[in-house]
Amino acid sequence: MNDILRAPAAPQLPAPDVIARDYARVRGASETLCRPLITEDFGLQTAEFASPPKWHLAHVSWFFETFLLEPFLPGYTVFHPAFKSLFNSYYEQVGHYHPRPDRGFLSRPSVEEVYAYRAHVDEGMRALFARSGEDCWPAVVQRTRIGLNHEQQHQELLLTDIKQHFSVNPLRPAYRTDLAPVSTGQAIPLQWFPHEGGLVRAGHEGNSFAYDNEGPRHQVFLNAFALANRPVTNGEYLEFMEAGGYKEPALWLSDGWSAVHRLGWTSPRYWERHEGTWMEFTLGGLRPLDLAAPVSHVSHFEADAFATWAEARLPTEFEWEVAASALVLEGNFVDSDRLQPQATSGEGLVQMFGDVWEHTASAYLAYPGYRQAAGALGEYNGKFMSGQMVLRGGSCVSPADHIRATYRNFFYPHERWQFQGFRLARDL
Template sequence: MLNYRSVREQTLALTKGLSAEDMMLQSMADASPSKWHLAHTTWFFETFLLQPHLPGYQVFNPHFRYLFNSYYDAVGERHPRPQRGLLSRPGLNEVIDYRRYVDEKMDELLATLPTSLKPVLTIGLHHEMQHQELILTDIKHALSLNPYAEGLTSASAVKRHSVTDHGYTEFDGGLVDIGHAADNGSDDNFAYDCERPQHQVYNAPFALANQLVSNRQWLQFIKDGGYQRPELWLSEGWALSQQEQWQAPLYWFKKDNQWYQFSFRGRHPVILDEPVCHVSYYEADAYARYAGARLPTEAEWEQAATAQPAKAKAQGQFLTVDTAHHPAMPVQSGLQQLFGTLWEWTHSAFLPYPGFTPAQGALAEYNSKFMINQMVLRGGSCATPAAQIRSSYRNFFHPYQRWQFSGVRLAMTLDNEV
């Protein structure tokens, strides 16, 4: 069971080392300032729990309803997303005071919280964990644009032996159950509406690569002209890569004929046997064609992850407040990294499952309105809280987006159809 105070404190802990100026930065429309994340997650509890359910509750600031709404049209109008970085007021101290005020009022509500409101509380906590990850991804993008910015952590590179296993694990396929059951007897029964209902899907026999594609493999893709070969790319991806002049993953740059990357440790040479990170769906798909393989479907990924979820998740590299938030290769051979390390692009569009019913009320807007023009990613990353992830979890992003901790796992159909 998630603890309200623990989740909220972890969010603040992730901003340690950031200045007030850092926390105002918005480097692109897809990202948001850290200060905005702190306020928006607080707005969620105020809007969906305190205002309607705590008798006599007085809002902290009536203007916050407009300033810190994200996309809930049913709640009301909102400040334009691309202009969040222009909100110098309220200042950071006032946002921290806002969090403190709401947390104190939430303590009052939690003391007598009726059972009917527990699902809303749980969604709020999972929503906050999603924004913990976004705080990291968004500030990383912002800091990367400063040529003299240092990393956020003094942690050195993770010193661990990397096992490079280029093999595949085979699966029989057949009819498999996909999605989250209404009651599967697990300790954590929470799931978003887009993960339901559980249903059967037929998978042809397939194989998944044991490990994620590495920087070493990606460098070979670059050397072999992967970013200059239109036959490898989807038409939209090729047009965008040419327009944006992509030559390597996001945060990579070349100096004195050597590739470097920006991470939370600062700028350093690309580490060859770490998994390639910050690539779009278009790049992932192009690499898979180059490798004579394909991306897995989400049903294939979930079949593999469901086979031994406890063991696979225990091996995962997830978010903590005292790590470098940087993906590392596994220390074992065989099928690894299904949970944690990097989000894995799948070949599946983010669409409703058969029989899907969105959540009711204002929270109906949480997932269903985004089921268009986006692709599913699975598994979580080194910036994802472990409590947020399960075998059925469906993340989704547009195919051009690269600032998330996204990587590549290859798949094959065992009858050699790719």
């Protein structure tokens, strides 16, 4: 099987004990995220787009078993032959997979058996790290890095899916009751930061990890533009709503206006009105809406409609990347343990990383010179380059060491269960 990455190999590969430590850290983080759950939570699937927690835990183990242990560890015995299809997500070249909408039907295997599966795979990976020879070590390192970043993606999905599952429970359960309270501060004033445009370079280069869809690095011409210093806030989005934003077809793309009516949108996902007060369902339960925090759980269509109403637009992914590349990569990630977008202060461009994935005006397409890798791992990103939009920057439930300025997330324009927000741009 060919590998997904096309970045050049690092001059010196890490030693087995270094990779083993990284592996143990990331795998342990997934199980830490599941500690607040009770057994009944692990099998929940309340929407076709959201998976049960135990499926996430098993799928990431399936990834290591399928792409590392079976091809590289002599004598490895799979944990359960049926898991090859039960926990395959979408890899057609690996074989049959259980339908995504039916993942919640799997009352068996039990949660206990899923954790046993993880332990079995972890034992195999430790053996692989200890025994790999020089001939296969570069491939083992490369695929392990893919697998660890893949598991970090599913850690974010774990939290966003749990939020979806709990939100439809009339009891409004909290995933965690110890999360920080809603802030009472004011949003910093909106400012515009100009960029002269011109010919720029975009995309990943170098020896550090990146997905194949982040390259090749290439030239892009940008017209002069200005970028807002911060994302749009809940308070500003509320003004859009009160001005009739969801009732004015002139503000919306045609497919967006259809989605408003088909899906019954009148506010961002997880907003609720109780006795005249806006509340928001969070991973800490139902809380008063923080007007100064970035708006989240809005679709590309909603972001675009707001931008039209505000006489602005969404930035392209390249405008966003050029602005972000000059910044220190820091922000409100899952490591901050807030698990909710936060109001902030500061000068210059703030909250470019963390808090909310930021919608862009760019369709998720291949960069010039991109070639999808052969083999099953080539299905990871390339085959989804149709009908989706690019988001940048990570969110409050993304691991900090998983995000880069070149990272391209992608969702369909109507989806909004992720922590998705946006900042505005203008032409100069």
